[in-house]
Amino acid sequence: MTTVLITGASKGIGKAAARRFLDSGARVINLSRTPSEVDGIENRQIDLAAAGAADDVASLAAELDPGVIHLIHNAATLTNDSVRDTTAAHFRAIIEVNLIGPQLLNQALLPAMKTGSSIIYIGSTLSEKAVPNSYTYVTTKHAMVGMMRATCQDLIKTGIHTACVCPGFTNTEMLRTHVGESDDILQSIAAMSGFGRLIEPEEIAETILFAANNPVINGAVIHANLGQVES
Numbered sequence: 001m002t003t004v005l006i007t008g009a010s011k012g013i014g015k016a017a018a019r020r021f022l023d024s025g026a027r028v029i030n031l032s033r034t035p036s037e038v039d040g041i042e043n044r045q046i047d048l049a050a051a052g053a054a055d056d057v058a059s060l061a062a063e064l065d066p067g068v069i070h071l072i073h074n075a076a077t078l079t080n081d082s083v084r085d086t087t088a089a090h091f092r093a094i095i096e097v098n099l100i101g102p103q104l105l106n107q108a109l110l111p112a113m114k115t116g117s118s119i120i121y122i123g124s125t126l127s128e129k130a131v132p133n134s135y136t137y138v139t140t141k142h143a144m145v146g147m148m149r150a151t152c153q154d155l156i157k158t159g160i161h162t163a164c165v166c167p168g169f170t171n172t173e174m175l176r177t178h179v180g181e182s183d184d185i186l187q188s189i190a191a192m193s194g195f196g197r198l199i200e201p202e203e204i205a206e207t208i209l210f211a212a213n214n215p216v217i218n219g220a221v222i223h224a225n226l227g228q229v230e231s
């Protein structure tokens with residue numbers, strides 16, 4: 001049976017992706033601080049920013065049988081910060097979740113990942129452009145594209161593929177918190193999409209499933225943002 005490991009499947013896009021993989025018949029394991037409440041999803045509590053994350057990942061790797069494994073790097077932290085006020089400590093804390101966590105999992109799990117497996121990074125529209133006051137997020141999301149491209153090259157001819165799915169504005173807690181739960185701001189953000197609405201997490205979940213199951217997209221940055229109005 002295919003095993004799917006998703007970081008941050010307790011909420012939002014990760015939760016929708018976990019449901020979608022479960023429906024496809026896979027064994028699905030969520031890695032996050034709080035559990036997923038979806039029936040059938042296995043939970044392993046982990047804080048990717050904590051000192052014990054490497055030990056938690058090593059225990060997880062030890063319990064997995066080798067086979068087809070899809071590793072979905074979805075958990076991330078988004079804070080309002082800028083080049084003027086980002087301290088080294090704050091930057092390190094964000095990097096732990098957004099970049100080091102994925103690499104801990106890559107290194108620990110690759111030995112068990114056989115032909116047909118995949119590593120799917122969840123980037124953002126902000127993997128390839130920037131906005132003000134999202135300094136650490138923009139920086140780490142750009143870096144994820146680099147990780148994905150380097151992963152592709154390092155895993156050539158292993159039968160394991162990779163891609164970076166870059167969502168646009170998606171209706172989740174991360175986005176709602178970022179705009180201070182303001183319906184007015186959410187509406188103006190929705191108006192910036194080519195379809196005049198926010199993306200539903202299930203739409204990104206479908207894109208992640210496609211990326212995991214189709215090795216032809218190896219090395220690709222897949223934008224999933226409904227088209228954005230550029231001004």
Ligand SMILES: NC(=O)c1ccc[n+]([C@@H]2O[C@H](COP(=O)([O-])OP(=O)(O)OC[C@H]3O[C@@H](n4cnc5c(N)ncnc54)[C@H](OP(=O)(O)O)[C@@H]3O)[C@@H](O)[C@H]2O)c1
Nearest residue numbers: 008010011012013032033034048075076124169170172174
């Ligand atoms: N929503 C958008 O508009 C949007 C746009 C572009 C890209 N994205 C990307 O899509 C991905 C999912 O975002 P989302 O909107 O679904 O966010 P979300 O609703 O806030 O969910 C984030 C998930 O990450 C987990 N997480 C956060 N910090 C963690 C930590 N230290 N250790 C372990 N797990 C942690 C959370 O679980 P716990 O709290 O239970 O730990 C939660 O399950 C992210 O990579 C995000 O950057 C989102």
